[in-house]
Amino acid sequence: MRQVSDNRAVSALFRVFGGKDACCRAEDYEKADWCGMHRLECAVLGFLVPLTVWVAIAEGFVAGLGRGLGISLALPVAFLVLSILSLVPFVRGAQCQWRFWLGLMVAWGCFRIGGPPIVNVLAWTWLGIFALNTAALILLGFRKSMRWTGRIGNTWRVFLFVFAHAAMVSLGFHWSWHWALGGAVLMSALFCWSVLNPSCQWLGPVHLETGDDEIWITIDDGPDPDDTPVLLDLLDVHQTKAIFFMIGEKVRAYPELAREVLRRGHEIGNHTMTHPSGEFWSLGPVRTRREIVDCQEVIFETTGFRPKWFRAPVGHRNLFTHPVTGQLGMEIMGWNRRGFDAVAKSPGPVLARILPNLAKGDIVLLHEATSIAAPVLDAVLAARSKTIK
Ligand SMILES: [Zn+2]
Incomplete structure (x- = not known):
């Protein structure tokens, strides 16, 4: 699963772009001079810092001592200067020294x-490093703030939303009202992308892959009196467990089916109380909370099971989804494979979208309460068994 990497790198830049695996582990390198630092960061800074110190000292020496003597004398002096910090009590730590430099x-x-x-x-190189680092630091801070839950999370998001629009509009007005309007449109477009694109993670983490050697089958929009029993039998035949993302109102209408899904060893996820697919992306904090909490309560009252996963209707989250799910201890699941089976008339085109290159780690999105649910699931399960063998 995609996660924000944190490898104790000195600069924010490498905490954003440096993967956890590429980091020098402290136990691998006993010497404190580079432990915990990203390899590339270590190489870049380890080369640039001595070079800069040498050049800076040489620049002064050349003026007083002449070119040859100045440059060569600067070398041992630079070495001494670079070593001096390790003798100062409070900056002996490797990270501390690197930050100082x-x-x-x-x-x-x-x-x-x-x-x-x-x-x-x-x-210019150092100013570039500083600029990139600052940008990375802002990005890290933004990602962290997107994990704030409850009312604080909601307020912060509203503030950011209003502030970003106001900033773009006032910036645009410096030139003309055209630019101001353009700025507002751009911010709105970015907002729409962040909520309407099911795999966009600007507003908080969304699980798009399983993170293991499994292929997860997820079935949305149930329970359904016609489909659920048939799908459960198919899953039994293929000895596969699935996650059923259920709509609260349907759980209330068919409580037996929800209990049967759990009894057969599958998991239930929260798919909102009423499935407001056309408007969920634009809902306010109160209605968002009601949709998620009500569904959670209906599922718990009916089955005794409290879902861990939430999936937004058609994958469109809104500004306030993450603060609510975070407060309830839930995580949001997306998918990386779908065949648009909810709108397709026959299984062929759906399977043509899902099956090619089906791989371990995939999360497949399927639906029930459609005319093609059974044949699609049957084919997907057969392909899944072959892939994870
Ligand atoms: Zn749905």
Whole structure:
């Protein structure tokens, strides 16, 4: 499953782009000089910091001692300067030293722009590193804030939404009202993308893959008196367990079916109380909470089971979905395979979309209460068995 990587890297940049696996593990490297740091980060900083210190010192020495002597004398002096921090009590830690050098290099870069060619290049490099790092830091902070739950999460999201629009509009007004309007349209488009694209994770994490060697079968929109019993038999035949994302109102109408799904060893997920598929993306915090909490309560009262997974109707989340699910201790599940079986007339085109390249780690989205639910599930289960063998 996709997660925010955190590898204790010195700079935020590598916490965003550096994978956990690529990180130097402390137990692998006993020496404290680079433990816990991302390999690439270590290589880049480990080369750039000494080079910059040497160039900075040499620049001063050359002016007083001449070119040859200045450059060669700067080398041992740079070595001494680089070692001196490890003797100072409070900055002995590797991370601490690296942060110090990072800060010092950026400060040096600010003052030395426009210097001799090599000085100028190094100065711009450090300012570039600083700019990228700041952007990465903002991104990390944004991702973290998208995990805030409950009322704080809601308020923060409304603030961000209003602030982003206001900022773009006021920025646009500096030039003309056309730009202001364009800014507002752009922000609205970005917002629509974040809620209408089922795999977009700007507003919080969505599980799109299983993260293991399994293929998960998920069946939405039940329980259904015609389909659920047939699908349960098919799952038994193929000895496969599935997750049924149920609609609260249907659970209330067919409580026996919901209990039967659990009795046969499958899991139930929350798919809202009324399945407001056309408007869920635009719902406010109160209605969003009601849709999710009501469904959760109906499922619990009917079956004694409290779902862990939530799936939004047609995958469209809204601004307030994550604060609610987070507060209820639930996670949001998306999918990475679907065949549009809810609107298709025959199984052929649906299977043509799902089956090619079906692989371990996939989450397959299927529906019940359709005319083709059984043949589609049968074919998918057969392909699944072959793939995970
Ligand atoms: Zn649905």
